[in-house]
Amino acid sequence: MNFQMMVSASVMHVKQEAMPNLAKTAGEFFTLPCALFLTLRRPRTTISVRGYEQIRPTNPANRMTQAISKHEQHEPVIPDGFEHLDRGSPFIALLGPIFHKMIDGRHVIGIRIESRHTNIKGIAHGGMLVTIADSALGIALSLETGGKRPMVTANLSTDFLDAAHPGDWVEAHVDIQRIGARLAFASCHLTVDGKRILRASGVFAALASG
16 A cells, blocks of 8 residues: 555544544534523423412513402402402492491491403502592592592592502401581501501592582
């Protein structure tokens, strides 16, 4: 075997040894990004957030996060002393059943927060809490006057102190300061397990008869 043939044989041997390693390296180069892409594309399942679960939909067409309260899986428990209150506007009826009791001579309105009352962050929508406060004030004034003096909200001031979550029992404790010939003044605070989450103060105007 001459020198040229020996060189050719050596090059052939190097190529044969290098090709499997090159193929293996190329396979790893393309496999790793694909695996990472598939991992990132993997649909989420569920995450727990204080008393309820957020379920991320696996269907790309459905982008809305569904909140399912654990308290809504069975009949909600109403605290002792509260009775169902069958009054209020049709709008209030859409929010769910409301309840009433008297504590130390003051009206207390109660309602259970549901998943449909929440915002995108999974807590009770601020507008929902304001609605509870406004409605509680109006209902308390109506009960106090025997429903003989219809009133509308003239002014309402609110301050948010904390959040409410699905399943929470929210109570509106109403304090009526004065009921005059034309105006009534009342305030309330919303609580969850005794903790204040909102305070509100309202001025209500009596509707003219006829």
